[in-house]
Amino acid sequence: MQLLLSKASLSFNPRIIFSSSTTMATSTSISVSSKPRLKGIVFDMDGTLTVPVIDFQAMYRAVLGHDEYLAVKSKNPSGIDILHHIESWSPDKQRRAYEVIADYEKQGLDRLQIMPGAAELCSFLDSRNIRRGLITRNVKDAVDLFHERFGVKFSPALSREYRPYKPDPAPLLHICSTWEVQSNEVMMIGDSLKDDVACGKRAGAFTCLLDETGRYDAPEYANVQHKPDYKVSSLVEVQSLLERDFELTS
Numbered sequence: 001m002q003l004l005l006s007k008a009s010l011s012f013n014p015r016i017i018f019s020s021s022t023t024m025a026t027s028t029s030i031s032v033s034s035k036p037r038l039k040g041i042v043f044d045m046d047g048t049l050t051v052p053v054i055d056f057q058a059m060y061r062a063v064l065g066h067d068e069y070l071a072v073k074s075k076n077p078s079g080i081d082i083l084h085h086i087e088s089w090s091p092d093k094q095r096r097a098y099e100v101i102a103d104y105e106k107q108g109l110d111r112l113q114i115m116p117g118a119a120e121l122c123s124f125l126d127s128r129n130i131r132r133g134l135i136t137r138n139v140k141d142a143v144d145l146f147h148e149r150f151g152v153k154f155s156p157a158l159s160r161e162y163r164p165y166k167p168d169p170a171p172l173l174h175i176c177s178t179w180e181v182q183s184n185e186v187m188m189i190g191d192s193l194k195d196d197v198a199c200g201k202r203a204g205a206f207t208c209l210l211d212e213t214g215r216y217d218a219p220e221y222a223n224v225q226h227k228p229d230y231k232v233s234s235l236v237e238v239q240s241l242l243e244r245d246f247e248l249t250s
Contacts, residue, residue: 038246040131044190051113059104079194117235129250167198201226
């Protein structure tokens with residue numbers, strides 16, 4: 001695992017002293033500044049590229065039932081991983097759970113909106129020839145609709161049909177392999193600590209958490225295992241941090 005630097009600034013200041021019979025001393029200072037290279041950005045979709053419209057807590061309650069929802073939530077301070085949770089259920093129970101999830105997701109598609117700042121950020125990345133990919137736990141139909149409705153393309157764009165899904169690092173590592181870049185040349189941007197940040201950190205990528213409301217400032221998130229390298233309240237903030245802290249290259 002490489003060391004990730006949130007402030008990529010390195011300085012080297014050797015002091016070179018020469019002496020002779022005439023006792024001459026010379027001091028030289030050399031300053032070298034470098035930034036890590038960033039060749040691609042991988043985005044989450046729901047709540048990151050699109051305005052959050054799915055009531056996930058209501059969906060979790062509908063899938064789990066009230067009592068189990070409270071029990072599971074108490075054991076998972078960074079959020080419930082509903083897809084992994086239902087994998088151990090019987091086929092019939094799992095099928096009914098997926099039907100509930102699909103219904104909530106369909107309601108979300110009907111109200112799909114692009115996140116403020118997303119189109120502008122993509123245009124900036126295009127101007128710098130920075131690749132952009134997408135990893136979502138939503139279905140392929142949702143990704144296709146997003147591409148069609150807003151005319152912004154991401155490639156590769158991995159949906160829930162790609163296994164294993166986030167927070168496993170496999171989808172992000174797959175994108176890095178497809179791009180033929182190292183994971184420490186990529187940033188993962190998303191609105192979930194448990195899915196997006198965990199996926200990025202496990203893969204060895206830079207991570208940026210989109211936290212519009214400041215919910216992750218709450219005490220229960222203080223000791224989570226995977227913490228982001230950056231946190232922003234809007235995608236509008238991302239361009240300036242990229243220009244400040246990274247060498248952007250294709």
